[in-house]
Amino acid sequence: MKKLIHLALIILISVSFSCQNNTENSEVSEVVTEVKNDIERVEPPNWWIGFKNNQFQLLVKHPNISEATPSINYAGVSIEKVHKADSPNYLFLDVNISESAKAGPFNIHFKFNEEKELVQTYEIKARQKEATDFKGFDSSDAVFLITPDRFANGDTSNDIDENLNEKTINRQDDYGRHGGDIKGIIQHLDYIQEMGFTQIWSCPLLINDMPQSSYHGYAMTDFYRVDPRFGTLEDYQELSTKAKEKGIGLIMDQVANHCGSEHWWMKDLPFKDWVNQQASFVNKQPLNNSNHRRTANQDLYAANRDKKEMAEGWFVSAMPDLNQRNPFMANYIIQNSIWWIETLNLSGIRQDTYPYPDKTFMSNWAGAIMNEYPNFSIVGEEWSYNPLLIAYWQDGHKNKDGYQSNLKSTMDFAMQRHIVEALNDAEQWDTGLVKIYEGLANDFAYTSPKDIMIFPDNHDMSRIFTQLKGDIPNTKMALSYLLTLPRIPQLYYGTEILMNDFAKPGDHGLIRTDFPGGWEGDTVNAFTGEGLTDNQKDMQNYLKKVLNYRKTSAAIHDGKTIHFAPFMGTYFLFRVVEGETVVHIINKNNEPITIDLKRYEEVGLNGKTLKNIITDETFVWQDSIQLKERGSLILTTKAN
Structure with missing residues (x-):
């Protein structure tokens, strides 16, 4: 069923292209009316228009495909170079997509001789969004x-x-x-x-x-x-x-x-x-596993043997x-x-x-x-x-x-x-x-x-x-x-x-x-x-x-980081941005302890109300803080 749907879509796309007011493709290009899958493997399975790099390379795998001459008849798409591999069952095609190329299906012909020709339908697609809209992850993520x-x-x-x-x-x-x-x-x-x-x-x-x-x-x-x-x-x-x-x-x-x-x-x-x-793999000889000496990538003194084995x-x-x-x-x-x-x-x-x-x-x-x-x-x-x-x-x-x-x-x-x-x-x-x-x-x-x-x-x-x-x-x-x-x-x-x-x-x-x-x-x-x-x-x-x-x-995502050397079994870390300060306290004491907050006065929290983000309890930052049990404490100046 999926293949039939795919076939219908390809035919619909090709008919659409042939009926456009701008008839460039219908006059110059072969019109795809039937999906052909004569070739064992073509990778990538499809490609797109609109990349900065307008060339891509197709891996073609089929018995004795190296004997064939490939060709494409589609406006804006051309084979720039054909590479034969050591195995006769591969070809690598450098394909160029010009700025004038339009998204759509086309056929790649592999001609062996007058009697034999194989055809593979391929497609270049329109990209669904701009490249700059692919947003990555950063310190605001978990x-x-x-x-x-x-x-x-x-x-x-x-x-x-x-x-x-x-x-x-x-x-x-x-x-x-x-x-x-x-x-x-x-x-x-x-x-x-x-x-x-x-x-x-x-x-x-x-x-x-x-x-x-x-x-x-x-x-x-x-x-x-x-x-x-x-x-x-x-x-x-x-x-x-x-x-x-x-x-x-x-x-x-x-x-x-x-x-x-x-x-x-x-x-x-x-x-x-x-x-x-x-060669060792093909001849069924012993293979060396990596020595896992990753420092060979940086080591100024690393032997070539160690680099090679890694x-x-x-x-x-x-x-x-x-x-x-x-x-x-x-x-x-x-x-x-x-x-x-x-x-x-x-x-x-x-x-x-x-x-x-x-x-x-x-x-x-x-x-x-x-x-x-x-x-x-x-x-x-x-x-x-x-x-x-x-x-x-x-x-x-x-x-x-x-x-x-x-x-x-x-x-x-x-x-x-x-x-x-x-x-x-x-x-x-x-x-x-x-x-x-x-x-x-x-x-x-x-x-x-x-x-x-x-x-x-x-x-x-x-x-x-x-x-x-x-x-x-x-x-x-x-x-x-x-x-x-x-x-x-x-x-x-x-x-x-x-x-x-x-x-x-x-x-x-x-x-x-x-x-x-x-x-x-x-x-x-x-x-x-x-x-x-x-x-x-x-x-x-x-x-x-x-x-x-x-x-x-915002303080955790992008704030300035200040931390103080451990003191009496505690360690204070501050993340600071305008309008928000987050305080993280690690306390390794098993018994209650009181910490003098004057040590941290440079952070500028004196007199401010902070909230425990776990319990919602509030605390006014003044002279000291009592830490009642071993564990962590996360405080914030944000009210909500």
């Missing part, structure tokens, strides 16, 4: 990270696909598929909005047709296909549309470094250098390492990202394993996207606890080697660790808090601290409640502190209900536990609160209040 297989099962009919390698579903298997999908996210957008989140980052939703552990999404086997166990492309587009209706942007998790070993091209690689260590080693044995130095691979990845931005109306991209691909390519990749979408956002995963390495990747940083990343945001693993270590240090209160204080002091190294992403945990590390040893006051301190920092905060699904991996800390399958209430028959439902413990409900409500206050806080 990001909700979801592992879709483990969040909610909204459509049980797609749980198993008999055409794919992994055909089972088993919620008792931490590394098996559990059935969560796109519909499940759509059905709970109200919950996400009411909690106070303004962006959704979903782990990859593209197909992972792998024999096992395919649920996580990071071993993609087709970069243009949604995994049918998650839903359809239309479902993905619906998620984006309905999220935006609720003021929530959509961030796509992408992977430029590797694919899954079952990717369709691994059975017939177009070039001899399409993936790294390709960049060309496979991330893991089931994930072939893509060679971005191959110009056709480079074009493929860049175009794939742009295709998804346009198709899904994205607000951002989270790029996995950022330091592992060729770093020159990553600069070109980010640069190409930001050139087309100047208000867009990209965050790169740099799992490093060294602020110097985090700073290196942020756009505008003055690197000694002259490298410019074009990357707006990096991930703050360093500050995440400082927060955990500081709060777990129970022996000496000020010594522990100094780790947070000095960690934030490292912001001098960053070009733009507020564009860095901070988080308590994610899909690859123990839950924050586990890291903080099940201590609820410490968990509240960690979460409230990072939500008031000059950063973009990201929280992982289930953090709000104290999800944990106590049984096996660090185990990825357990970290990505099912969200209770996402499956029919669940006895606990975190979406409604049914069956949650008092502590879980309290944490959920606590985060809901902080997140919703944060939504409208």
Whole structure:
């Protein structure tokens, strides 16, 4: 039925074009009256008019397609160059779209000889909105990270696909598929909005047709296909549309470094250098995995061998390492990202394993996207606890080697660790808090601290409640502190209900536990609160209040940051903007303590009334404040 509808639309479009008063296309171009799909694979599946870069490259895959001569007869669209690959089953076509070109379908003819010709209908579309209207995420946002297989099962009919390698579903298997999908996210957008989140980052939703552990999404086997166990492309587009209706942007998790070993091209690689260590792979020889020495990207003294092993080693044995130095691979990845931005109306991209691909390519990749979408956002995963390495990747940083990343945001693993270590240090209160204080002091190294992403945990590390040893006051301190920092905060699904991996800390399958209430028959439902413990409900409500206050806080979004060295087991952080001051206090004392507020008089709060954003109680800032129990306190000068 979908194919018939698509055919009808194409015919309608072509008839419309032929009947226009301006008959340029009908006189010069071949009129498309029937959709042709003779070619095995053409990627990208479509393109658009109106980009700054008016050229794109088509990957064409078909048996012995290199013997054919391709041609296009459509006004304003032309083949500039034809590239043959090492495999006879590929062609790469450089296609130019002139400013005079109009949106519509056209045929690409592949002529083999007088008797044989194959035809593929292709379409260039009109863009739905201006490039500048693709608004990215920033420090005013709060990001909700979801592992879709483990969040909610909204459509049980797609749980198993008999055409794919992994055909089972088993919620008792931490590394098996559990059935969560796109519909499940759509059905709970109200919950996400009411909690106070303004962006959704979903782990990859593209197909992972792998024999096992395919649920996580990071071993993609087709970069243009949604995994049918998650839903359809239309479902993905619906998620984006309905999220935006609720003021929530959509961030796509992408992977430029590797694919899954079952990717369709691994059975017939177009070039001899399409993936790294390709000769060893083809000849079934041992492959080297990455040495994971990410500092080789910056190290002035790094040996070439270490650089090569880091960049060309496979991330893991089931994930072939893509060679971005191959110009056709480079074009493929860049175009794939742009295709998804346009198709899904994205607000951002989270790029996995950022330091592992060729770093020159990553600069070109980010640069190409930001050139087309100047208000867009990209965050790169740099799992490093060294602020110097985090700073290196942020756009505008003055690197000694002259490298410019074009990357707006990096991930703050360093500050995440400082927060955990500081709060777990129970022996000496000020010594522990100094780790947070000095960690934030490292912001001098960053070009733009507020564009860095901070988080308590994610899909690859123990839950924050586990890291903080099940201590609820410490968990509240960690979460409230990072939500008031000059950063973009990201929280992982289930953090709000104290999800944990106590049984096996660090185990990825357990970290990505099912969200209770996402499956029919669940006895606990975190979406409604049914069956949650008092502590879980309290944490959920606590985060809901902080997140919703944060939504409208100019001080937290853009305010000046002032913090004072830890004193008597307390640490004071201030965010200040005209008309609003937010005070965040961490108190590690188990017994009541009184703090002299004259220490903080430079902030100018004396005599002002502040409100506790959790309890709504008011407090007049004068000589002292009594802190009655260990925990955090968030005060604001805003009345409402």
